[in-house]
Amino acid sequence: MSLTHQDVARIAKLARINVSDEEIAAVGNQLNNIFGLIEKMQAVNTDGIEPMAHPQDVSLRLREDIVTQTNQREAFQAVAPQVEKGLFLVPKVIE
Amino acid sequence: MKWEVVIGLEVHVQLNTATKIFSGTSTAFGAEPNTQASAVELAFPGVLPVLNKAVVEKAIRLGLALGSKINQKNVFARKNYFYPDLPKGYQISQMELPIVEGGVLPILVGEEEKLVKLTRAHMEEDAGKSLHEDFSGMTGIDLNRAGTPLLEVVSEPDMRSPEEAVAYARALHSLVMWLGICDGNMQEGSFRVDANVSVRPFGQQEFGTRREIKNLNSFRFLEQAIKYEIQWQIDTLEDGGRVEQATVLFDPDSGETRMMRSKEDAHDYRYFPDPDLLPVRIADEQIERIRSEMPELPAAMKARFVEAFGVSSYDAALLTGSRATAEYFEAVAQASGQGKLAANWVNGEIAARLNRDGKDISACPITAERLTGLIQRIADNTLSSKLAKQVFDALWDSDLSADAIIERDGLKQVSDVGAIEKMVEEAIAANPKAVEEYRAGKEKALNALAGQVMKASKGKANPAQVQDILKQKLA
Numbered sequence: 001m002s003l004t005h006q007d008v009a010r011i012a013k014l015a016r017i018n019v020s021d022e023e024i025a026a027v028g029n030q031l032n033n034i035f036g037l038i039e040k041m042q043a044v045n046t047d048g049i050e051p052m053a054h055p056q057d058v059s060l061r062l063r064e065d066i067v068t069q070t071n072q073r074e075a076f077q078a079v080a081p082q083v084e085k086g087l088f089l090v091p092k093v094i095e
Numbered sequence: 096m097k098w099e100v101v102i103g104l105e106v107h108v109q110l111n112t113a114t115k116i117f118s119g120t121s122t123a124f125g126a127e128p129n130t131q132a133s134a135v136e137l138a139f140p141g142v143l144p145v146l147n148k149a150v151v152e153k154a155i156r157l158g159l160a161l162g163s164k165i166n167q168k169n170v171f172a173r174k175n176y177f178y179p180d181l182p183k184g185y186q187i188s189q190m191e192l193p194i195v196e197g198g199v200l201p202i203l204v205g206e207e208e209k210l211v212k213l214t215r216a217h218m219e220e221d222a223g224k225s226l227h228e229d230f231s232g233m234t235g236i237d238l239n240r241a242g243t244p245l246l247e248v249v250s251e252p253d254m255r256s257p258e259e260a261v262a263y264a265r266a267l268h269s270l271v272m273w274l275g276i277c278d279g280n281m282q283e284g285s286f287r288v289d290a291n292v293s294v295r296p297f298g299q300q301e302f303g304t305r306r307e308i309k310n311l312n313s314f315r316f317l318e319q320a321i322k323y324e325i326q327w328q329i330d331t332l333e334d335g336g337r338v339e340q341a342t343v344l345f346d347p348d349s350g351e352t353r354m355m356r357s358k359e360d361a362h363d364y365r366y367f368p369d370p371d372l373l374p375v376r377i378a379d380e381q382i383e384r385i386r387s388e389m390p391e392l393p394a395a396m397k398a399r400f401v402e403a404f405g406v407s408s409y410d411a412a413l414l415t416g417s418r419a420t421a422e423y424f425e426a427v428a429q430a431s432g433q434g435k436l437a438a439n440w441v442n443g444e445i446a447a448r449l450n451r452d453g454k455d456i457s458a459c460p461i462t463a464e465r466l467t468g469l470i471q472r473i474a475d476n477t478l479s480s481k482l483a484k485q486v487f488d489a490l491w492d493s494d495l496s497a498d499a500i501i502e503r504d505g506l507k508q509v510s511d512v513g514a515i516e517k518m519v520e521e522a523i524a525a526n527p528k529a530v531e532e533y534r535a536g537k538e539k540a541l542n543a544l545a546g547q548v549m550k551a552s553k554g555k556a557n558p559a560q561v562q563d564i565l566k567q568k569l570a
Contacts, residue, residue, distance in 0.1 A: 014363055016177050053170040053192075053368040059376035065112050065149035068119030071130040076137055086128035087226060087235030090179040 003031050097297040098329050101305075102260045102290060102321060103252035106267055107245050108277045109221070109285040110153045115242035116220050117144030117187065122243050124283055132238035136223070138182035143371055146171075150244040151375060153276040154194045154218055155385050157246060160274055160392055161213055163198030165382055171218075171372040174364045179236050180223035188247075190366045193217035194375070200250075200270070201394060202262040203412050211263050212251040219245050240284075246276075252291065252302065257321040261314050264288055273393060273418045281312050288317055292324045294332070303328070304338045308345055308352055320345035324352050396421055404434025413442045419456045426463035431470040440466060444487055461490050468497035477501065479508045481554055510557045512564070515548070518556065519564050522547040533569055541565060 003011075008028045012019040019027055073086065082089040115122055118135035134142045158165045172190040195216035202209050223241035225234050248267060254260045268286055271277040278285050293305035308324055311317045323345075328338050340358040345351075391399075393415040400411040400421075414424045420441065428437040445466070449459060469486055472478045478486060478501070489500045501507055509515060522544050523530055533540035541562070548561045 014175075014365070051191075054370065054373050056373065058373055060146055060373040062148035062151060062375075063119065063145045065114050065147050066119060067114050067121045069114075069121070069133040072133070073127075073129045076132070076134075077129070082233070084230050084235065086130070087230065087237055088129065088179075089230050089233040090236055092227070092232060092234050093179055093225065 003028050003035065096333070098294045098325075098332075099297045099299075100255055100257075100325050101252045101293045101295065101302055102254040102257075103305075104250045104254070104260060104263060105289040105291070106248045106250075106264065107221075107287040107289075108157075108248055108267075108271050110150055110244040110246060110276055111278045111285075112147055112149045112153070112244055114147055114149075116147050116150050116218065116244035117242055120242065126239055128235075128237040129239060132223070132241060136182070136238050136241040138184075144187060144369075146372065146375065147244060150218055151194065151377065152381075152385055153244075153274075154216065154246055155377065155382060156274050156276055156389060157216060157248070157271065158195035158198065159382070159386055159389060160270060161195070161198030161200055161216075163213060163216070164196045165377060166192055166194055166196060167377045167379075167382075168192065169194045169217075169375050169377075171369045171375075172366045173369045174219075174366055176362050176364060178222070178225075179234065180225045180238070180241065182223075182238070182241070186220060186222065187369055187372070188219035188366075189217035191368075192374075194377075195246075200263065200266055202259065202266045204256075204259050204262045206409055209259065209262075211253045211259075211266075214249040214251050216246050216248040219247055221245050252293075257318045257325070260290060260321055261318050264314060264317055269417055270393065273390065275390070281314075284312060287312055290317065290321055290324075292321055292328070293338070294325060294328045303332075304340050306338065306340065306352075307342045309342055309355065311345060316345060316347055319347075319350055320352055323350060327352065390418065393421070400424070400428075400434075400438075404428045404438070406434050406438040410438040410442055413446075414438060417456065423456055423459070423463050427467050427470065430464070430467040431474065433470050433474050436470050436473060437466075440470065440487075444484075448491060460492075461487075465490055465496055472497055472501060476510060476557065477507055479554075479556075479558055481558075482506045482508055485554075505555075507555065508557050509552055509555045510560060512560070515552075515556055515560055515564055516568075518548045518551045519544075519561065519568055522551065522565075523568060530569065541569075 005024050005028060008019065008024050008031065011031075012027070077083045077088070080088050112122060114120060115136065118133050120133040120136065121131050123131065135144060155165055169189060170192040171187050173185040174188045174190070175185045177184055193215045198213040200211050200213060202211055221240050221243040223236055223238035225236060227234055250263060254263055268279055271286070272279040280286070288311045290308045290311065291305045292308065293303035295301065295303040306324060306328070308320045311320055324343070331338055342355045343352040344355045346353060397408070397411040397415045400406050400414060401408055406414070415421045424437055424441045427441065428434040431437055445456070445459060445461070449456060469483060469490060472486070473480070473483050486497055486500050486506060489495065489504070490497060493500070495503070526544060526547060529540045529543045533544070544565055545558070545561050548565070549556055549558065
């Protein structure tokens, strides 16, 4: 499988990464190298092997449903670029 | 052409935990903006999610109630998209291996029962809230809701009318409240519905192209939106147009649905297993413990009410519409020994009054004990149905017992034969014309005479006895 320039542009858009037209060819080559590696892995016969969601064969530990966090808004908002009335402000977005 | 409607629903059920799904931050509603948003919800570097045990247990509860398969190994996945109310850039959800698969929910459409199949239910986190009012031309973000635990419950496309879709949503709504896993508050967004709607020519096997109506937060809007959408799709097809797959929003003001995004703009979420979270494993003992802690389910309770109290299946279905109503009815039926009377009053006057006042049964001004007092006086013939209604009104507006009201207002039904005979004789003597008409074969004239007797007794005479005695005297 080989990625076209359009594929690369679409992936970049989904990841919100600005890739210029000049960079697309180079990025495409790098991605295609990675895909080459993936293709090698996919060629391995995995019949009868259960897919693994995590490399370690351990289970998730669960937390009791008890409030442990306190309000630290002031500390968090001290490092925010812009706040108003307790809200974080971001460039206007309307979908 | 005759069209068939196909509907499937996706419901976001907000679980009523004390803390968020992946952090020990409070989920209490209505706090000041961002005062319930920890480093986990804000996606600070280096933080890790730790799953809330209560979320898993509540999901299992729902799965057991629906007769679903509980996946004893289930996996969290990342659903990637960019939006400012989701600081991580992905929502933690479940994809390949959800916690709950399959299952069936019985619904009541009119008086008919239908079974709706479930596809799955999975655990996920909610996003924060974007406020688009003007903050110097910017958008305000409140992350209090971010990380609130949700169960997304997905049905099969089994519904064939807006009424069935609403019946399903209502049944699921009452079930999650019954199980105590969701507060059911739709205004606060605790139960949000997405509807997938398509139409196809009647008899066709393949489904038509569907459009998804997002985020309906009342049963009324759900019904209106689906009805509008069906008509829109049929009109489009009958005009020779095509329905394109799309996501639409319902505008309650105009009553119309409008396009939010087309298939081309559909998100590509690039799901993959979340490396921050290990697979969730659920032991047999854990499932059995949760099963043993489950309340009696509506279907079982319904069957028991029919069996133990002799109420109709229809009445029993209404009585088990909510756990509070069922418990109220059972207390009255048990204490009075009058199941049918209790069902009539709970489904009748009580339901009507609560509806009129916009109240829930938990806020009913008449306690089960006081309603029992009323029903006992009906059962032992102290009260006629007319007097019972009068006592009921007084019960609703006071804290007195039925007996105290009967005593205070002198509402005892008169069943003393001598007293009734006397009033009957007086009525006959005073209404020769009605007597003549009755004797000439006009049955209705008897009612006029009975009315006179009831009036003379101030409504307290036993109506059945009045009729009997009148007939005797005029025979």
